Amino acid sequence: MVVLLQRSMRALALLPLLLALGGCNMVVMNPSGFIANQQANLILISTGLMLLIIVPVIVATFVFAWRYRAGNPNAKYDADWHHSTRLEVLIWTAPLMIIIALGAITWISTHLLDPYRPLDRIDAARAVTAETPPITVEVVALDWKWMFLYPELGIATVNELAAPVDRPINFKITSSAIMNTFYVPALAGMIYAMPGMETKLHAVINQAGVYEGLSANYSGAGFSNMHFKFHGLAPADFDAWVEKVRAEGQPLDRALYAEIEKPSEAEPVHYYSSVEDGLYQAILNMCVAPGKMCMDEMMHIDMQGGGGHDSAGTRDRLVYDGHRNHDGAGHGPEGYAGAAGGTEEPGATFPASGREPRSEETPEGVAPQGAPAGQAPAGGGHEGHGGHEGHGDASGGSVAPDQLNQTN
Template sequence: MPRLFKLLRLLSVFAVPFVLSGCNMVVMSPSGDIALQQRDLILIATVLMLLIIVPVMGLTIFFAWRYRHTNKAATYDPEWHHSTRLEVIIWSAPLAIIIVLGAVTWISTHKLDPYRPLDRIAEGRPVPEDVKPLTVEVVALDWKWLFLYPEYGIATVNEMAAPVDRPINFKITASSVMNSFYIPALAGQIYAMPGMETKLHAVINEPGDFEGISANYSGAGFSHMRFRFHGVDKAGFQSWLDRVKQNGTALNRDTYLKLEKPSEREPVRYYASVADGLYSSILNMCTREGTMCMNEMMHIDQMGGGGVDSEENRKRLEYDNRFDAKANKELAELGPYTPWSGLNPDIFGRCTLPSRDIPRVEARNETAPTTAELLSSRRDRI
């Protein structure tokens, strides 16, 4: 029986490579130029660190064997305490490796900045001047992904496509909790956060069907928050667009508010049309009627505040309670809201809620103290 257990253990060791052969190490076999450069950085950093780790581990084993108690031939010198040559080797080698690793990391960090527009689609292949990047607006919902294509006026859920060798400009946000947008074959992960926009510039170089995931825990449905990314040629991309338009429905605000509600294992959905300014209202957290857009609130603050209307504005900005019945009742009691017409869309974006025939909230209370008055008052108190 002991021999049988030993045989089984030995067979299990030999079975490990066969089990691992079924794993797809997509990070180490990318299909996009950005992911390829990130893989190279991983390999370079790993090799540089192994130049320290391997000798240390090897010497540890060597010293334990060489100076074992039973080896009488080994020189034993209990008085030895210093060697200049050994000190130079011990400290200079790691220092040189750290300097090289730091330089490589610093250069790569700036070169692979996700906010930096691409200057090449592959090594030795600069971006053609006549190629326009594909803009995709990404929204992380509970627990699914919404992709909007503003250039084509369509949207999809849990599926997206992009033509090969065409730069992609991702604009990423979230509707509720923080998430992480990640297509391992394409590029590194980028956080998606409510009320703000992050960016990612990438390109897919090989056609294929790739998996996208959320790389940040976001609740009960997190494990099923996956989507498919299709890398296709120009003809294939046009065919995909046609399929979305033929089989899709309209994505208006009411449809979005239903889609926004938490759900798991959401199927792929197509939308042939998208309400104007939907992404902007998602980003500024004002898709529900009666809520104030964040960009408008920032402009009001910039102009000195809303005066007596500030308390009402505060209630309109309580987004964390948007699914709460009490909060919805309070919003209903406030009545309809008219976006301030003085908002500069070139600076703060466009607020897309419909206007109402009611008095608008003034951007500044004329009695509000100026910055100079506030500073003067502070000095007087000091």
């Protein structure tokens, strides 16, 4: 009885999740955006083509089992039967034709629904014209919230996205710290958001309404609250929404962004009336903090052949995660693992990081703390690691060069 009660409680606890998934599936198969609608049709067409062979095979299985059952005296028994050209042609031709059809549809759809491909149609009946210019939205996945910047309008929001109906949207997507996925089921498929990289999505919403947006890639403790509302608005309503953001918002500069970037959960909607020039590019190139070198600058130096010995001084300007400690929830050696309250593997901080170990326990094969370079680990280590020719010196190997062990 107790076990049954526990199982019932678990089932009830999963009910909201199952309902949410069911609702998401209903939106996916009945979307309000032209791209998502084509993706839903692709799922239906592919499923239908596969059922053309699956359903007859299932039916034939039951028919054959019934017809040739042991109790049927009228079933023909042919012990010498071994081949039928007609049956072989049927067995191989039908699946082959279905595979060819699926391949053709997939190839065409892969190009037509490429998220990087600008839209040439608003819907099946209307093409994109000069009267329907696209609107650009720069998306930044933060811990654990979403920021949306409108470079053409000079505004930004957190956890609220809006766009006019029947107007193409060009999304530029990146992340501040960890990989996420940008997903509005009613609009288009999910696209990854990755730090230091920019992905793209072109989409359009064709029906006014309020739609759910979320991250579909687990990214830490606040992931479950990392969702937002997407408002599909009539052109006049969208203009009013823009004016509301400008009236109620505050200016967004790099200093304020640094505060917003700190991890937070279930963040309410925020409006920003203006955006500092170049902020999105600085986020994308990981150089919002003063004194940091941007990734595109470093890539330009590399393209020119590198900076040689003179480039050694730029190392600290390139460190991104190592020094971001957001009250114990940052990244790198001063973040998740190294911050107060964090956890590390015993002895994992010596000797590579230069920090004191959190435990006296020494991992197998690692020299004890304070041991001179070249001293074999306690217990002698493993034969062939250190004393073997070609693997360090005969005394048991040495600590790796400092430049290979820098983490902060």
